[in-house]
Amino acid sequence: MIAWTNFDKLNAYKTLQGLKSQVELKSVMAGENGAKRVAQYCVPMSSGLAYNYAAKQVDDTVLDALAALAEEAQLADKYAALYNGEVINTGEKRLVLHQLTRGQLGDAVTADGVNKRDFYVKQQERIAEFAKKVHAGEIVNEKGEKFTSVVQIGIGGSDLGPRAMYLALENWAKVNGTFKMEAHFISNVDPDDAAAVLAGVDVAHSIFILVSKSGTTLETLTNESFVKDALKKAGLDASKHMIAVTSETSPLAKSADYLDAFFMDDYIGGRYSSTSSVGGAVLSLAFGPDVFARFLAGAAAEDKNAKNTDIRKNPAMLDALIGVYERNILGYGTTAVLPYSQALSRFPAHLQQLDMESNGKSVNRFGEKVDYVTGPVIFGEPGTNGQHSFYQLLHQGTDIIPLQFVGFRKSQMATDVVIEDSTSQQKLCANVVAQIMAFACGKDDENANKYFAGNRPSSIIVGDQLTPEALGALLAHFENKVMFQGFIWNLNSFDQEGVQLGKKLAKKVLAGDTDGALAAYAKLLNI
């Protein structure tokens, strides 16, 4: 029997409260003990990755308490309930099935009268077939010419995830001979977004993907019209340039306005949709279906790792537990995501949505206010860039910000130079290593301005190279981490009621139905 219990009602919560000042990083990370931690506090992941948490403020006592928390909060059982098709998104009364897009973790799941794994696989196959025809010049523009670029029109989860994944693999695909088409993205309702993207692409040779689950997202429909306008002005037939990714019940599903439509469903939230048709269409067109399949395989392998009931062998669960310890016991309010990989430049923005939209909530899954803090603020930029920017605050500011590093031994493009006896890649790796230790151990100095307090915790996900598999694993790791944290905080991580009020008020403003301050602001903006 699964019990959905608030975090502060668990025995483990009290145990953990007693472990507030358990670990001083500065001392445990010093000398040979530090080296031992780096070797031992390391969990293998799939696709050549490993989650290393040596520089987190934990020891075996804390880990044992976290293991007890995992058991008491029934994290493994709740995950099983999710992938076996229970209604985990209770607010919207929906199953939560994004893992099924990349593998079968448990029982067959039937919903809407169909086997959902079969449904997702069928969409992947349809997309693969479509993409191959585009690449082969069998699906062409009105003049019979090949499409050379793809433009995704979508916002939120239909934008951030697919865009981050595209950027992550763009250069890898280019040097590995699998690059098929440039991808571009239109998301913002700001008309300058669409106008600028359209000015920069060869519209006559572009295929547009309209992505909206409901088929009613105002920004996306507005941008679709914007694009259709541009196509018309260029003397082109929009219906020969557009496909839709939507749910089968949406108005877009069977429209003559599109070359074809590929489906997702209500069981996949926007922010969890990179491995569904939402990511599948654009990534398969850009890099070929084989690369997308490899990306899915990496995610599937990591989903499987997340089933392990031993937290020391379950990187996502462990990462989640340590994050909760930092947030609720140690009192840290923000987490920085710092990939030492330029290809992951927009990965932090995706995680920002994934995490903050899932767990930025004040009520539990029964709609009762909780008495503890939940999801932290997530932000980040790639290293080494961040080192020359906001790291000053991370090192010497008055708040402690836990850090999530990501690093790879090899670059993607393998073009490099040796300066002062090292390659750029070696410099990049040396920097991330140096940062971990600088944050953990600090530095004494008589001059307080040059003093580093240390005791600033970090973990690193290390990989060999950012391949499609590694990217899939990385994505699934964070999706699962966020899910486990939602379980611990007893939240529904799969709805987003917080976005509704703004939408409603915006409609009132556009309808001129305002008074008081809302009217005054509308006047200020000349609406």
Place this chain on the structure above:
Amino acid sequence: MIAWTNFDKLNAYKTLQGLKSQVELKSVMAGENGAKRVAQYCVPMSSGLAYNYAAKQVDDTVLDALAALAEEAQLADKYAALYNGEVINTGEKRLVLHQLTRGQLGDAVTADGVNKRDFYVKQQERIAEFAKKVHAGEIVNEKGEKFTSVVQIGIGGSDLGPRAMYLALENWAKVNGTFKMEAHFISNVDPDDAAAVLAGVDVAHSIFILVSKSGTTLETLTNESFVKDALKKAGLDASKHMIAVTSETSPLAKSADYLDAFFMDDYIGGRYSSTSSVGGAVLSLAFGPDVFARFLAGAAAEDKNAKNTDIRKNPAMLDALIGVYERNILGYGTTAVLPYSQALSRFPAHLQQLDMESNGKSVNRFGEKVDYVTGPVIFGEPGTNGQHSFYQLLHQGTDIIPLQFVGFRKSQMATDVVIEDSTSQQKLCANVVAQIMAFACGKDDENANKYFAGNRPSSIIVGDQLTPEALGALLAHFENKVMFQGFIWNLNSFDQEGVQLGKKLAKKVLAGDTDGALAAYAKLLNI
């Protein structure tokens, strides 16, 4: 006499402590009183901008206390000391003169034996002349062909600010007929960054700007070599494709490796250098010197506004004071910057550096530990994109995050569509207005999942259009805000000792001079 006193030693600090629960936004922003606040709590800025703080948790009592703080902390006098050339960067014993790049606010400032205003103006004139020659085809590549793009090589302040400014004006320049050359940026030591940028530009027709004040920044020198390598492989003479922006005393200043060198000096910190040669070279080449001059004029006008001793007429000072009230009295740890303008997509990343590197410090300007929190974490993305991402947490999360909106009545490109009786620009503006009110007033609901607590403070900088002047004003506003907050917290906002330790350890790793955990991590990354 200026007294540099810690914030918590001021009388105003105690007064403010007593004003913790002074304003409930939900009630003061309701009804006609809300409309009155929107009209009254609004400070005109230069260049058609206004700073509206109606939805901040202040009233006349709090504002009076903040005015008393401004006076007691001698904010106006300290600003005057700065622009009159006192050694405000005490740690590094340097003047702080970035405002002089765009105007003369007070006395003539002489340093290094020259009038510094004359020095900065001379560099602007030299850059303008150079840019005009490039645009006119008088300075050309080896084959006598015109340069068509410019690539900036720099990191931190030599990258984030200029890049954000370039993106902010790129489309404006394109529709206003002043666009001259595409600009690209190489920053990260990750070799994939330089490799990808070089693969995407026409190297034979590119002019590269090497930006390093000291001429010793490892990332930048490494990327310079990377670029030189690529130029050599393409059979090109690097010295005919490169200019330097550096200090007169740097090894780059008089090198035959460059077509020309333009100068900055030690009195302009990297994060404050967008209006110096660091931003000037790339922006003048991209958009023409006249656009850069307009950008400087906007900044200069806002610097002048920052001199006003009446906080209700000084937007930067008022913004700074309210920020301190939120950080130290109300206890909010993070601030989100949310421009409703796709052109400002990287503006939050620039502010992140500007703010966090300036004020993310634990010691005062005398090197003594302070007993209060200082600079907050800054993050943000453009709206409406953010609404479909992390706004969930902003609306319903357990922490309150103050918000800084930016919005413009008109788009830059003036291409738009009408859908459901409104343009995209109207939708964009309606959304920002709606968000302000949703955050301030919330919404009651019997279903706690749909309940919005409100009382989440925001301000908005409203403008007519994002022009070069408006951008300059916006930039100067935040530079001055950060400066005033540094004065209140009694910090030196102009050094960055926190970046040194990581650099030092990275060198040790590259030299193989490691043991303990540092050696273990180096091994993990295969260095």
